[in-house]
Structure formats: C-alpha cells, structure tokens
Amino acid sequence: MTLQDVAKLAGVAPITASRAINKPDSVSAEVLLKVQAAIDRTGYVPNRMAGSLASSRSRIIAAVVPSTVMSVFMQTVETLNNTLFDAGYQLMLGQSSYSPEREEALLEAVIGRRPDGIFLAGILQPGKARTRLLASKIPIVESWDLTQTPIDMLIGFSHLEIGRAVAKHLIDKGRKRFALVMAGDERADRRATAFKQAVHAAGLGEVYVVNVGDSRTLKSGRDAFVKILASCPSSNAIDAIFCSSDLLAMGVVTEAIAKGINVPKTLSVMGFGDVPFGADVEPALSTVRINGSDIGRLAAQYLMDKAEGRPIDKPIVDVGFSIIERAST
Amino acid sequence: MTLQDVAKLAGVAPITASRAINKPDSVSAEVLLKVQAAIDRTGYVPNRMAGSLASSRSRIIAAVVPSTVMSVFMQTVETLNNTLFDAGYQLMLGQSSYSPEREEALLEAVIGRRPDGIFLAGILQPGKARTRLLASKIPIVESWDLTQTPIDMLIGFSHLEIGRAVAKHLIDKGRKRFALVMAGDERADRRATAFKQAVHAAGLGEVYVVNVGDSRTLKSGRDAFVKILASCPSSNAIDAIFCSSDLLAMGVVTEAIAKGINVPKTLSVMGFGDVPFGADVEPALSTVRINGSDIGRLAAQYLMDKAEGRPIDKPIVDVGFSIIERAST
DNA sequence: TTGAAAGCGCTAACAA
DNA sequence: TTGTTAGCGCTTTCAA
Numbered sequence: 001m002t003l004q005d006v007a008k009l010a011g012v013a014p015i016t017a018s019r020a021i022n023k024p025d026s027v028s029a030e031v032l033l034k035v036q037a038a039i040d041r042t043g044y045v046p047n048r049m050a051g052s053l054a055s056s057r058s059r060i061i062a063a064v065v066p067s068t069v070m071s072v073f074m075q076t077v078e079t080l081n082n083t084l085f086d087a088g089y090q091l092m093l094g095q096s097s098y099s100p101e102r103e104e105a106l107l108e109a110v111i112g113r114r115p116d117g118i119f120l121a122g123i124l125q126p127g128k129a130r131t132r133l134l135a136s137k138i139p140i141v142e143s144w145d146l147t148q149t150p151i152d153m154l155i156g157f158s159h160l161e162i163g164r165a166v167a168k169h170l171i172d173k174g175r176k177r178f179a180l181v182m183a184g185d186e187r188a189d190r191r192a193t194a195f196k197q198a199v200h201a202a203g204l205g206e207v208y209v210v211n212v213g214d215s216r217t218l219k220s221g222r223d224a225f226v227k228i229l230a231s232c233p234s235s236n237a238i239d240a241i242f243c244s245s246d247l248l249a250m251g252v253v254t255e256a257i258a259k260g261i262n263v264p265k266t267l268s269v270m271g272f273g274d275v276p277f278g279a280d281v282e283p284a285l286s287t288v289r290i291n292g293s294d295i296g297r298l299a300a301q302y303l304m305d306k307a308e309g310r311p312i313d314k315p316i317v318d319v320g321f322s323i324i325e326r327a328s329t
Numbered sequence: 330m331t332l333q334d335v336a337k338l339a340g341v342a343p344i345t346a347s348r349a350i351n352k353p354d355s356v357s358a359e360v361l362l363k364v365q366a367a368i369d370r371t372g373y374v375p376n377r378m379a380g381s382l383a384s385s386r387s388r389i390i391a392a393v394v395p396s397t398v399m400s401v402f403m404q405t406v407e408t409l410n411n412t413l414f415d416a417g418y419q420l421m422l423g424q425s426s427y428s429p430e431r432e433e434a435l436l437e438a439v440i441g442r443r444p445d446g447i448f449l450a451g452i453l454q455p456g457k458a459r460t461r462l463l464a465s466k467i468p469i470v471e472s473w474d475l476t477q478t479p480i481d482m483l484i485g486f487s488h489l490e491i492g493r494a495v496a497k498h499l500i501d502k503g504r505k506r507f508a509l510v511m512a513g514d515e516r517a518d519r520r521a522t523a524f525k526q527a528v529h530a531a532g533l534g535e536v537y538v539v540n541v542g543d544s545r546t547l548k549s550g551r552d553a554f555v556k557i558l559a560s561c562p563s564s565n566a567i568d569a570i571f572c573s574s575d576l577l578a579m580g581v582v583t584e585a586i587a588k589g590i591n592v593p594k595t596l597s598v599m600g601f602g603d604v605p606f607g608a609d610v611e612p613a614l615s616t617v618r619i620n621g622s623d624i625g626r627l628a629a630q631y632l633m634d635k636a637e638g639r640p641i642d643k644p645i646v647d648v649g650f651s652i653i654e655r656a657s658t
Numbered sequence: 659t660t661g662a663a664a665g666c667g668c669t670a671a672c673a674a
Numbered sequence: 675t676t677g678t679t680a681g682c683g684c685t686t687t688c689a690a
C-alpha cells in the first residue's frame with residue numbers, strides 16, 4: 001500500500017493525494033472525499049520515513065537522559081513527549097546511563113536519524129559529540145543547568161543559587177552543624193560547593209560530606225546516615241542534612257527515625273527534585289522543586305519553533321526553582 | 330555531506346563506500362582505509378532515514394506505555410532500550426496516558442514510522458488499532474499479561490495467579506478480614522477478582538474494596554486507608570490490605586502508622602510492582618515482584634530476531650512473578 | 659571485490 | 675486547484 005495506490009484508486013495524482021492527507025485545505029472537497037474513501041478502503045498508513053526523506057523534516061525529536069527509572073528527568077520527558085505528540089512529532093529516547101562514552105555513541109546514532117531537534121538532560125561538555133552537534137545544525141535544547149555558552153538553546157536553573165538558598169533555609173531554622181549526602185554528579189557538586197560557601201560565610205563550621213557515588217537509592221541514604229552517626233561526635237552532632245536527591249533524603253529520614261532521632265526536631269533533612277510523593281510521607285519531605293513539566297513544555301515549543309523556522313526570542317531561559325518547606329525541616 | 334561526497338573523496342563508487350560502512354568485511358583493506366579517511370575528514374554521519382527507506386529496515390523499535398513517571402513499566406523500557414541500542418537499534422517512546430483514544434492515535438503514528446518492531450505494555454483489546462497492527466505485519470510483543478490470542482508475541486504473567494498467591498500468603502499469615510485498594514485498571518481488577526475468589530474459597534468473609542480511580546499516588550493510598558477505617562467497624566477490623574501498586578501500599582502503611590496502627594502486627598499490607606526502594610522503607614514492604622528487566626531483554630531479543638528473519642520458538646512466554654515477603658506482612 | 663542502474667515512497671518546485 | 679518532473683540519500687539487484 002503506497003500513496004500511488006491510493007491516488008490511483010481515488011483517480012488523482014499522487015501529489016494530490018499527498019496534499020489531501022497533509023494539507024486538506026489546499027484541496028477541493030470532492031478530491032478530499034475521494035482520497036479519504038480510498039484510504040478507508042485500503043487501510044493505507046503513510047510512510048513517514050519516505051516523507052521525511054523527501055522533505056528533510058523528520059518530525060522526530062530525540063531526547064537523551066542519563067536514566068529513566070525513578071529519574072528526576074522523567075516528568076520533563078513525559079511532558080516533552082505529550083506536547084510533541086499533540087503537534088504531530090514523535091520522541092526517540094536514549095539513555096546514557098551516566099556514561100560519557102555511551103552518551104557520545106548515542107548522540108552519533110541520534111544524528112544519523114536526522115531528528116528535527118534534540119533535547120539534552122543537562123549540558124554537554126566540550127568534546128567530539130559537542131562539536132558534531134554544533135556542526136549538524138540540528139536545533140538543540142540543553143537543560144537543567146545554566147551556562148553562558150550553550151550549543152544552541154538552554155532551559156535551566158542555577159545549581160549555585162540552589163546551594164545558597166538551601167543553606168539559608170537551614171541556617172534560618174537555627175541549624176549549626178551541616179552534612180551533605182551527594183551522588184557522584186557534577187551538578188550536585190556545584191550545589192554542594194555553594195552550600196558550603198554559604199555556611200562558611202555565616203561563620204558556621206565545617207560541612208561533613210558523604211559521597212554515595214552512583215548509588216542514588218534510598219538504601220544509600222540510610223547507609224550515609226549511619227556513616228554520619230559513626231563519624232560525628234554526639235557532643236557536636238549534625239543537625240541538618242542536604243541530600244542530592246529526594247530518595248537519598250528519604251533514606252536519611254528513614255534511618256534517623258529507625259535510630260530514634262526526631263526529624264525535624266533534632267535533625268532537619270532536605271531533598272532535591274520533589275518526587276510526587278514527597279508531600280505525603282511522614283514526615284513530609286522538604287525539598288527543592290524544579291518544575292520539570294515547564295522545562296519539557298518549553299523545550300518542545302522551542303525545538304518545534306526552531307525546526308519550523310520561527311524565531312526564538314529568548315534562547316537562554318532560567319526557569320528557577322522553589323524551596324518547598326515541609327515537615328522535615 | 331552525503332555518501333556520494335564521501336565516495337568521491339575516497340575515489341570509489343557510493344555503493345562501495347556504503348559497504349565499507351555497513352559490511353566492512355566485504356571490502357578490501359585498502360578501500361576500507363580510504364573510506365574511513367574520507368569519513369574522518371568530513372565528519373560524515375550516514376543518513377539512516379534514507380538507508381531505512383531503501384532497505385525497508387528502519388532499525389527503530391517503538392514502545393507504547395501508559396505513563397513514564399514513576400511507572401512500573403520503566404524498568405522494562407530501560408532494559409529494552411539498552412539492549413536495542415547495543416544492537417544498533419533506537420527506541421521511539423509513546424505514552425497513551427491510560428487513554429484508549431490516545432493509544433489508538435499513537436499506534437497509528439507509530440505504524441507510519443515503519444518500525445521494525447513494536448513493544449506494548451499490556452495487551453491490546455480488539456479494535457481498530459489491533460486490526461491495523463495485525464495487518465501491518467510488524468513484529469509485536471505484547472506484555473505484562475497473558476492471553477491465548479496475542480497479536481503476535483507475548484511476554485507476560487498471570488494476574489489471576491498473582492491474586493490467588495497474594496490471598497494465600499495473607500491467609501497463611503492468619504489474616505481474616507481483607508481489603509483491596511485498587512487503581513482503575515483492568516489488570517488490577519483481575520488480580521482483585523482472583524484474590525476475592527481465593528478468600529471466599531477459604532471460607533472467609535467479604536472483601537472490602539476501595540477504588541482510587543486514576544490516582545496512583547501515595548496520597549491516594551493514605552486516603553483509601555482513611556476510608557477503610559471509617560467504613561469498617563473496629564470490632565471486626567480489616568487486618569490485611571492488598572494494593573494494586575507499591576506506592577498505594579506505602580500510602581496505606583504511612584496512614585496506618587500515623588493512626589497508631591502497627592504494621593504488620595495489627596495490619597498486613599502488600600503492594601505490587603516492587604519499586605526499587607520497597608526493601609528499605611520502614612517497615613519494608615511486602616510485594617509482588619515482576620522481573621521487568623527480563624521482560625525488556627526478552628522483548629528486545631524477540632523483536633530483533635523476528636525483524637531479522639530468525640525463528641521464534643516460543644512466542645508466548647510466562648515469566649512468572651515472585652511473592653516478596655518483607656516486614657509489612 | 660567492485661560498480662552501474664534502478665528504485666524505496668514520498669514531497670518540493672514548478673507549470674498548467 | 676491539480677499535475678508533471680525530478681530527486682531526497684541510500685541500498686538492492688545484477689553484472690563485471
């Protein structure tokens with residue numbers, strides 16, 4: 001079943017059938033009816049692959065994320081996908097699994113598909129992939145971070161500001177002894193750095209840091225808190241912990257409660273990411289909220305606008321964040 | 330940059346350059362070197378869209394899931410995606426948002442892309458989309474359920490058996506008064522039905538059911554438990570609850586603890602899906618584990634095998650499930 | 659092992 | 675409003 005067949009059945013030229021399908025307004029009512037009838041009779045589904053090749057417009061957007069299971073990026077991807085689909089686009093999804101090599105291979109494969117746009121969770125460091133992407137002229141949105149030199153467009157927020165804001169929040173609560181529980185993640189490192197600076201600027205002591213590596217689980221949060229308890233003298237106990245994800249924070253809270261430590265009376269715990277159920281656990285988790293849906297929606301809009309030749313008036317957007325104060329602080 | 334350009338630069342015919350790229354073994358070492366050099370010099374990335382059209386092999390697999398955020402299907406999708414990528418395939422991801430209309434539109438769009446295979450989270454009910462899919466001859470894996478009449482291939486497990494197994498587990502623990510907390514989901518309904526039958530067969534009383542509709546959140550679990558408390562006389566209180574997802578179960582547990590009810594002493598709670606952190610909350614959550622990764626890996630294998638013309642010797646596979654007993658029961 | 663010719667199924671550009 | 679022609683960038687088929 002090809003457009004040819006449908007056109008023949010409808011008694012029109014292939015291009016007329018094509019127009020009836022893609023730009024129904026540009027065709028007479030009579031033709032529209034005949035083509036529609038032919039399609040219904042044959043069950044014809046246009047081959048978008050061929051259409052893409054002929055028009056150099058694939059109507060595919062690729063998204064590259066580090067991971068998809070329990071990932072803070074998925075809300076963004078979901079909204080991105082839904083927004084794109086409603087506009088006639090499809091999403092190709094790639095996972096880099098936090099590996100730069102894999103990310104590079106992924107990007108190479110992605111370029112081969114000639115997508116009309118690429119969404120990146122994060123900012124791409126200089127390297128072969130970045131050079132390729134730059135050369136490809138494909139519209140690109142980097143995200144979840146800020147930089148003066150994006151490849152193309154950028155929709156993010158400042159991790160430094162977050163570190164400072166969280167420190168301020170905890171200091172305002174009267175906390176004095178801080179710890180950080182962090183996954184091995186460059187963005188988390190920057191939040192941590194800003195957090196430490198703010199703590200020092202307030203004249204408060206050393207910040208104790210636990211790095212959980214690539215293990216972003218609730219269990220790691222529990223383990224990290226055990227480590228903190230073991231390492232810090234109870235005479236001068238940690239009274240506030242900022243974690244690089246909500247799941248880690250929930251682990252810390254779980255372990256603290258299991259050890260009979262009151263959250264938030266004795267210990268404040270703060271997460272990052274605002275998982276959907278953070279408000280409903282006991283105690284409800286204070287956290288940093290990023291509006292992932294906003295990023296997804298805006299990214300879809302930007303990518304489609306650029307692909308369709310519309311101008312982007314603000315290619316770098318800071319969507320900000322909110323400190324969500326709940327029971328855990 | 331096209332294959333033409335690269336071929337000209339290398340001093341060979343386009344088809345020879347194509348072979349150097351795709352079947353390096355079928356080409357002399359000398360040619361390989363020249364083509365490789367030309368590619369390196371130009372930064373050429375083959376246009377897979379054109380290749381797909383010419384060869385009728387897109388090396389794209391489409392996956393359709395109800396949702397992606399906090400969804401039990403994501404482990405499957407992640408493994409599916411990784412397995413495919415390692416074999417040179419890309420994944421297109423569609424979300425039906427639990428809407429049959431959207432699913433139908435999605436499937437239509439998917440067919441238009443001429444994927445080499447389609448993965449469906451769940452079983453497709455008879456209807457227009459199913460007919461289309463059947464007619465398209467595209468390899469298809471349905472999943473997460475069992476049926477005698479799949480569209481093509483099937484990798485799943487029995488929801489009836491799960492309902493029975495969970496009932497047995499709770500009855501064996503000496504529980505007598507049961508409730509179900511269920512999202513509006515046909516598969517959950519079947520688990521519920523089998524659960525109720527097993528309870529009745531054991532001579533135990535009516536099962537109290539709370540339907541939370543489309544709200545699969547921890548909050549809904551909490552609300553459901555409030556409802557159960559309000560509706561069931563304390564003289565004959567519910568002592569075991571089976572939930573249609575782990576998140577709902579955690580909500581029930583959270584609310585129970587908040588109300589001073591001991592889990593599991595006074596109340597047993599069982600989830601479904603085995604979220605990654607279920608083992609690490611307090612109390613650890615008993616649940617039904619589906620090996621999502623196995624499903625994803627096998628689905629990728631089946632889809633690629635069929636796409637590449639290899640025979641499938643067992644097109645219907647029951648991957649089973651495990652009852653994971655933890656502290657909450 | 660290499661190449662020439664033809665064509666995958668569609669749409670852009672132009673003409674009627 | 676409709677049609678003709680040419681071609682998107684690659685691979686298949688067949689021949690050398």
